[in-house]
Amino acid sequence: MLPPPPRQPPPQARAARGAVSLQRAFLRGPLGVLRLLQLLAGAAFWITIATSRYQGPVHFALFVSVLFWLLTLGLYFLTLLGKHELVPVLGSRWLVVNVAHDLLAAALYGAATAIMIDQTQKHSYCNLKDYQMPCAYHAFLAAAVCGGLCLGLYLLSALYGCCRRCQGELEVV
Numbered sequence: 001m002l003p004p005p006p007r008q009p010p011p012q013a014r015a016a017r018g019a020v021s022l023q024r025a026f027l028r029g030p031l032g033v034l035r036l037l038q039l040l041a042g043a044a045f046w047i048t049i050a051t052s053r054y055q056g057p058v059h060f061a062l063f064v065s066v067l068f069w070l071l072t073l074g075l076y077f078l079t080l081l082g083k084h085e086l087v088p089v090l091g092s093r094w095l096v097v098n099v100a101h102d103l104l105a106a107a108l109y110g111a112a113t114a115i116m117i118d119q120t121q122k123h124s125y126c127n128l129k130d131y132q133m134p135c136a137y138h139a140f141l142a143a144a145v146c147g148g149l150c151l152g153l154y155l156l157s158a159l160y161g162c163c164r165r166c167q168g169e170l171e172v173v
Contacts, residue, residue, distance in 0.1 A: 023082050026173045031098070034157045035076045038105075041153060042069040045146035049116075052139035058119055061112035061147070068105045068150075075101060079172050095165055095172050102158035106151055113147030120144050 026032045046065035049058060075098060078084045084094045119140045126135030161172075 021082050023080055023173055026079050029173065030160055031157060031172055032076075032080070034153055034160070035072060035079075038072050038150065038153045038157065039069065039076065041146055041149045042072065045112075045143055045150055048139055048143045048146060052136040052143075053134070054119075054136065056119075057115045058140075061115045061143070064108045064112040065147075065150070068108065068154075071101060072105070084172075095161055095170060098172055099158050099161035099165065102154045102161060106154040106158060109147055109151040109154060113144055113151055116140055116144035116147050 042065055046062055046069060049062045049065065054062065078087065079094070079098075085092075087094075087097075090097045120137060123135055123137040123140055125131075126133065127137050164172075
């Protein structure tokens, strides 16, 4: 009688739809690092605005920063966990969705930064050494710098995504 043939391990199946797998390549890659920097700079932008006395067009800058902070957070975790396939219609075009998000964020952060620069200039009168009244000049200046940083990070991220797309890549990672 012959011994049974040795058992071979089953071929590696693709991760089940319900399983969560951490995409370490994304986490360590340029887009993962850029997303983390965007989240940090975006949080600094809207927290700086929210803690100051603001009015008028600064509401738009606050709206833009919070909206894109939340959207970037969603994109980051969907990509990190490998669950972007679950997004209806857009999951199959994830790289294009990321590039479109980054371009729109850059455009609106450009407008928000311009608003913050304008507000900084309007409040420059209280930057005098002996001015005693409360003033939002420093907060608006910090927000303008954070907004410019966000603008640059989103443009860099869009450029990276466009380069990957031009190379024929279809995935973010």
